[in-house]
Amino acid sequence: MASGKKTVIELTPHVILTNNGVGFFMDKGYKLSKITMADGSEQYGVKLAKVSPNSFQHMLRIGYLSRLEIARPEFTSVRSDLMDLSKLIIFGFLYKQFDQALFDMLISSSMIKDWNRANPGNIIDEKTKINDAFLNDVLAQNADQLKSIRKAITAPLLEQIATDTSLQADEKNVMIFLADRYLNHTRPFVWFILTRFSSDIDHKELIQRTRKHLDLYIRRSRIADYLTLLLMELAISAETLNMMSYAERIYGEGTDTRQLLFDPAKREALMKAMEKSNTDLTIAWKIGNSSSSSIGTEKKLELIIYNREAEYLELKEKVEEKMKSGSVVSLGQFYKGTSAGNAEMGLLYLGYLQDECDKVGMRFSSRVGEARSGVPSITLTVQF
Numbered sequence: 001m002a003s004g005k006k007t008v009i010e011l012t013p014h015v016i017l018t019n020n021g022v023g024f025f026m027d028k029g030y031k032l033s034k035i036t037m038a039d040g041s042e043q044y045g046v047k048l049a050k051v052s053p054n055s056f057q058h059m060l061r062i063g064y065l066s067r068l069e070i071a072r073p074e075f076t077s078v079r080s081d082l083m084d085l086s087k088l089i090i091f092g093f094l095y096k097q098f099d100q101a102l103f104d105m106l107i108s109s110s111m112i113k114d115w116n117r118a119n120p121g122n123i124i125d126e127k128t129k130i131n132d133a134f135l136n137d138v139l140a141q142n143a144d145q146l147k148s149i150r151k152a153i154t155a156p157l158l159e160q161i162a163t164d165t166s167l168q169a170d171e172k173n174v175m176i177f178l179a180d181r182y183l184n185h186t187r188p189f190v191w192f193i194l195t196r197f198s199s200d201i202d203h204k205e206l207i208q209r210t211r212k213h214l215d216l217y218i219r220r221s222r223i224a225d226y227l228t229l230l231l232m233e234l235a236i237s238a239e240t241l242n243m244m245s246y247a248e249r250i251y252g253e254g255t256d257t258r259q260l261l262f263d264p265a266k267r268e269a270l271m272k273a274m275e276k277s278n279t280d281l282t283i284a285w286k287i288g289n290s291s292s293s294s295i296g297t298e299k300k301l302e303l304i305i306y307n308r309e310a311e312y313l314e315l316k317e318k319v320e321e322k323m324k325s326g327s328v329v330s331l332g333q334f335y336k337g338t339s340a341g342n343a344e345m346g347l348l349y350l351g352y353l354q355d356e357c358d359k360v361g362m363r364f365s366s367r368v369g370e371a372r373s374g375v376p377s378i379t380l381t382v383q384f
Contacts, residue, residue: 006053006084007052007053008050008051008052008053009050009051009053009081009084009085009088010050010078010081011048011050011051011070011078011081011082011085012047012048012049012050012070013047013048013051013068013069013070013085014035014037014045014046014047014068014069014070014071015045015046015047015048015065015067015068016035016037016043016044016045016065016066016067016068016069017032017043017044017045017046017064017065017066018063018064018065018066018289020062020063020064021059021063021064021065021066022044024064025046030046032044032045032046033045033046035047037067037069037284038069038071038282038284038304038306038371038373038375038377039284039306039371039372039373039375039377040371040372040373041372043066043067045067051085051088053084053088056088056092057088057091057092057095060089060092060093060096060287061092061095061096061099061185063096063289063290065287066286066287066289067284067285067286067287068085068089068284068285068287069282069283069284070082070085070282070283070284071280071281071282072280072281073239073242073243073246073271073274073275073279073280073281074239074242074243074271074274074281075232075235075236075239075281075283076236076239079232079236082232082235082283083228083229083232086224086227086228086231086232086285086303087224087225087228089285089287089301090223090224090227090228090301091181091221091224093287093288093301094182094217094220094221094223094224095181095182095185097217097299097384098182098185098186098213098214098217099185099186099187099190101213101217102186102190102210102213103126103187103189103190104126105206105209105210105213106190106193106194106206107124107125107126109202109206110202111197111200111202111203111206112124112193112197115197124193128189130189130192132187132188132189135188135189135191135192136188138192138195139188139191139192139195142195145195145198146191146195149191149194149195149198149207150183152207153183153207153210153211153214154179154180154183154211154214156211157179157211157214157215157218158176158179160215161175161176175218178217178218178221179214179218182214182217182218183214194206194207194210216360216361219359219360220360220362222356222360223353223356223357223360223362223382226352226353226356227303227353227380227382230350230353230380231283231303231305231380234305234378234380235281235283235305238281238305238307238378239281240261241307242274242279242281242307242308243257243260243261243267243270243274244257244261246270246273246274246277246279247260247270250273279308281305281306281307282304282305282306282375283303283304283305283306284302284303284304284305284306285301285302285303285304286300286301286302286304287301288300288301288383299383299384300381300382300383301381301382301383302379302380302381303379303380303381304377304378304379304380305377305378306371306375306376306377307375307376307377307378308375308376350366353380357382361384362382362383362384363381363382363383363384364380364381364382365380365381366378366379366380366381367379367381
């Protein structure tokens, strides 16, 4: 989903809005309602009939979305769409963080500090508001200069990617593509500053620092695949547990639950019964925002699986044991040998993701707990 090729994702998530998001939709005349989430909280939001990737990711990047939830008795039948949605969210979060990192770097630069001292009535800081339409007009008038600045940022990086013998051709293409995506999703004000102060003595250094940020975030993009694959593995494991537990409760403990799961007709009947009884699992994404009342959460993304059928203490012990063991398997081995979902393998893979986050300066953690509603949950967290 980094490419945004899919025009529609056929899922119907509940979307919780930030204060800014609530204000925007109310100003547009939308009627919002309070939605009860899997953790028992009630918040204002909407239920989408489907997901339009471009508009959805735009709302995420500008800070309108706080949380998403999808509740279903199973996820296998929507695996592709669910993975696309997860990557869409994670990439949107990465684009947002990259944009903020560039803006913060420029605002704190000596170049802008010198300007502010010389122009106390027209300072540039994080509170400065300039209409994007106006900025885009200015940038359009300076298109050649903007193109030159982008080339100065990307040319050495693209050459480095092209000559890296450790990368496969498809990996190089993805990295080159992502370089454009990150820059395309950078706010106009950043480009306005870079063009407006292009003759400043510190401008060349800022271009170099921008390139370093871009290089880092391209490498951080790999986390989107790792997190999504791990989420799916844990979700399918939870799905299997959920279905077996429900079957035993309805048909009796002596029931051959495996036969129910792998016989298409019996599985379909079981699914319909579970849908009627609202025996759902829930996958949630919590997106950090600067408007949040919780300090330090604006750089945090959480992926959560809620499962009423989980044995909380047993699950907690397994997670802690696997995290301490440090045992890992390769991504290829892990997913080639997996078909129906295996909690042990999913938990084993936590250590691998931890290593990948360490390489790119991100903190990764996982925990097993219970929500305020008493529902057991597994939470995967990445934070800058």
